Amino acid sequence: MIRLILTVCIALVASVPPVQAQQGGLVTLQTRDDSQGWESVGRLDIAGKGFCTAALIRERLILTAAHCLYEEDGSLIPASRFSFRAGLRDGRAEAERSITRAIAHPEYDFQGGVTDPSTVAMDIAVLELSQPIRNSRLQPYRIAQRPITGDQVGVVSYGRGREEAPSLQEVCNVLGLQTGVIVMTCDVEFGSSGSPVFMVIDGETRIASVVSAMAQINGQKVSLGTSLAGPLDRLLSHFATAAPARIGGEQRLISVGERNSTGAKFVRP
Template sequence: MRNWITALALALTPLSATAQDTGLKSLDTTDAGRAWMAVGRLDIKDGAGFCTGTLISPTQVLTAAHCLFDKITGQRIDLAEVEFLAAWRLGRASAYRAARRAVVHPDYEYSTEATASRLYNDIALIELWQPIRNTSVIPFETGDRPARGAEVGVVSYAQDRAEAPSLQEVCSVMTRTSNVLVLSCDVEFGSSGAPVFSFEGDRPRIVSVVAAKAEFNGQRVAVGTAVEDSLKLLQAELSAGRGFGVSSSQGGARRNIGARFIKP
């Protein structure tokens, strides 16, 4: 892996990052964002930063594993500090939910370096305290790993688009190896965990999550961890009660804040 790609970890993005013009299609209106309401901002409290996550069931959010680790200490972030903001746009979300439990891939090891083993397994699943049953927020299904040359798309938040997601509808799989995809997609700090969609079929399906930005043959690219082989394993781990939850010192169930619905 290190012989053919130089990857840079997409660390948590400070909320104070300055916006810039990226040329992507902004989903900052109701009409533009209607099909992508299940994509949301995954906030770490106290200004620590954010990632991107996607609802794949009323209670489960798919994201990157490294989003759940403190980039300075290397320790897991207390889930009491994590909140999913579905369809966050210009200061409002369609639903707000606190994280209850999370699992990362059993073979994932956090590192600030984008090693092969980290990229292969940089995927996590978060269980919410309460389901999101807003009829406008429809969870996405997942699909098989795309072939080399396949067209895909990414919906993500980032340091230059923190207040509304952006869509890059057509980019492509440049190459792939095992569980890792190299994509010609535009990502930036904060895009970690963003869904990579296949457009085959009647509705987009998530085939990967963004794990890193990188340089490949002199071109800026995104690196994604495939969903196909990992999701069932993560769901089984969650069903078995494995993973980690809100620390008891944070009040556990008292953090159930699932009642705030605001129309975008």
């Protein structure tokens, strides 16, 4: 599978022309005005561990990456250790909630690793908030159809070196798709796992993907996202009846102040 994903990713990049559309850089959302429309993205803190990024999709439900639910040894992180801090900026959040339940996609294989496209394709999870978020500034995001090669997308994320405020990359590009995995030029870092990837549809910002991993392809840094077409409906149906996510696999989270010197080509952000 390692050879497959390497071959697939190189082929995707090699088969598309150089990006002609403008590529936007990361912008820190420092003020209330900057953050308008993005308040429903938040930092998903894991006590004693680190954090991921998540986004509100229902009044009582957030969406993130499935691998954020596990310890490195494959053990399940108790829901009580999670907290969602919507719109967190410089120590203040628009809303804070604890988590009562966390469910990964039922077909997600945590042991598959980031080089297995079938694992990345199902790397999504939903977490139930202790109380609904009802705030006119924090509206749940709707889901977009799967993007196609050449589409422009954007991403809002927290990450290493930018833990205290979200960063927006308004314009990045879809390089290709393979087996439910979306390869993008979006700039992500450790802590960006679960970050929502957005598209603007008829003037409305919708979530088109969730960041699962980052990779280097021919020296170019890219991000890998999960296609939400189909998998999210399956996950939400599973959530209605499922127990907490099963044990297995590994994860990578960034702790505040942690440095990372990994040379891995494929890593979880």
